[in-house]
Amino acid sequence: MPHEVRGVVARSRGAEVSIETILVPDPGPGEALVAVRSCGVCHTDLHYREGGINDDFPFLLGHEAAGTVEAVGDGVTDVAPGDFVILNWRAVCGQCRACLRGRPWYCFATHNAAQKMTLKDGTELSPALGIGAFAEKTLVHAGQCTKVNPAASPAAAGLLGCGVMAGIGAAINTGGVTRGDSVAVIGCGGVGDAAIAGAALAGAAKIIAVDIDDRKLQWARGFGATDTVNSRESDPVEAIRALTGGHGADVVIEAIGRPETYEQAFYARDLAGTVVLVGVPTPDMKIELPLIEVFGRGGSLKSSWYGDCLPSRDFPMLVDLYLQGRLDLDGFVSETIGLDQVEEAFAKMQRGEVLRSVVML
Numbered sequence: 001m002p003h004e005v006r007g008v009v010a011r012s013r014g015a016e017v018s019i020e021t022i023l024v025p026d027p028g029p030g031e032a033l034v035a036v037r038s039c040g041v042c043h044t045d046l047h048y049r050e051g052g053i054n055d056d057f058p059f060l061l062g063h064e065a066a067g068t069v070e071a072v073g074d075g076v077t078d079v080a081p082g083d084f085v086i087l088n089w090r091a092v093c094g095q096c097r098a099c100l101r102g103r104p105w106y107c108f109a110t111h112n113a114a115q116k117m118t119l120k121d122g123t124e125l126s127p128a129l130g131i132g133a134f135a136e137k138t139l140v141h142a143g144q145c146t147k148v149n150p151a152a153s154p155a156a157a158g159l160l161g162c163g164v165m166a167g168i169g170a171a172i173n174t175g176g177v178t179r180g181d182s183v184a185v186i187g188c189g190g191v192g193d194a195a196i197a198g199a200a201l202a203g204a205a206k207i208i209a210v211d212i213d214d215r216k217l218q219w220a221r222g223f224g225a226t227d228t229v230n231s232r233e234s235d236p237v238e239a240i241r242a243l244t245g246g247h248g249a250d251v252v253i254e255a256i257g258r259p260e261t262y263e264q265a266f267y268a269r270d271l272a273g274t275v276v277l278v279g280v281p282t283p284d285m286k287i288e289l290p291l292i293e294v295f296g297r298g299g300s301l302k303s304s305w306y307g308d309c310l311p312s313r314d315f316p317m318l319v320d321l322y323l324q325g326r327l328d329l330d331g332f333v334s335e336t337i338g339l340d341q342v343e344e345a346f347a348k349m350q351r352g353e354v355l356r357s358v359v360m361l
């Protein structure tokens with residue numbers, strides 16, 4: 001018998017989201033049914049609603065979640081009913097060319113549930129990032145459930161399921177930030193502040209936060225930024241160079257996903273430095289750079305998919321650091337809200353009032 005629960009659905013491009021009754025099947029082979037306890041509102045949910053990711057409407061939004069496994073299908077041995085889990089969108093396959101080369105964080109054939117969740121009239125839903133967790137229950141592949149210490153607060157732990165992991169991983173995994181580095185982070189929302197926290201964990205000596213909103217810059221200091229630049233008031237490239245002996249930063253992380261801020265990142269890094277693009281652009285965006293500068297500046301231009309994380313390795317480790325008081329996950333939770341407040345949370349995000357609004361169920 002499918003489970004009838006409430007979920008937040010985006011029906012068409014740009015339209016306000018609505019609460020709908022959705023049908024969630026019992027788990028089949030390899031699948032898990034999860035009672036969602038928390039789900040953060042990520043900018044990527046808004047990208048979906050605006051048609052910026054693809055056109056597979058209707059979407060069941062939400063993908064930054066923690067919950068309790070309620071039931072598992074045949075053949076599932078890694079998780080069991082009652083387990084506290086963070087949902088991930090990288091259930092690695094172990095068989096694709098990336099996995100076979102020992103680089104599973106790039107897995108090109110990640111698993112999702114085989115069965116579809118639907119609206120009451122049978123319309124199939126596209127779950128955001130293969131998760132769909134703005135819902136009382138959701139159906140995922142069992143590999144999307146990563147068991148972590150249940151002592152962690154669900155609101156905080158769930159954020160590791162997307163934005164906070166993407167940011168920390170952009171710094172540590174993709175950018176390879178290490179002790180003594182200078183790091184600049186452009187865009188200090190949940191993802192950018194997590195990159196700042198990651199750089200601080202890795203021992204960066206200088207961490208420069210760049211945003212157009214002073215309130216965001218103040219929060220960034222709380223996660224470990226040593227310097228801040230309001231790029232409405234001063235040229236961020238000049239400011240980052242001035243703060244790094246005239247050279248630019250070793251690692252510059254772009255956490256917005258726009259051509260103009262990517263260009264700032266490109267010119268604000270030191271020779272042989274690294275640019276990490278973790279912000280997600282829309283399909284229409286283009287960038288033009290002098291090829292001689294791409295060559296002449298050396299180093300590397302990288303993208304960070306989900307912080308190049310391996311959930312089974314990174315989630316339990318980061319939850320442990322959180323429980324030891326070494327990673328302030330609670331600091332990302334600006335407010336807790338109900339399922340019916342997601343649209344309001346999008347507006348607050350756009351006005352820059354929150355790092356994360358977290359839906360509690």
Ligand SMILES: NC(=O)c1ccc[n+]([C@@H]2O[C@H](COP(=O)([O-])OP(=O)(O)OC[C@H]3O[C@@H](n4cnc5c(N)ncnc54)[C@H](O)[C@@H]3O)[C@@H](O)[C@H]2O)c1
Nearest residue numbers: 043044166187188189190191211212257278279280305306
């Ligand atoms: N790569 C991944 O795997 C991954 C995962 C999660 C989210 N993301 C993406 O990361 C990006 C950030 O997500 P978020 O949830 O932190 O969003 P957010 O809206 O909370 O934060 C964006 C921040 O950028 C600032 N900003 C906007 N325009 C700016 C400009 N021109 N110059 C400087 N600062 C500017 C805003 O003031 C805000 O603080 C989004 O594009 C999101 O889709 C990527």
Ligand SMILES: [Zn+2]
Nearest residue numbers: 093096099107
């Ligand atoms: Zn794979």
Ligand SMILES: [Zn+2]
Nearest residue numbers: 042044162163
């Ligand atoms: Zn996300």
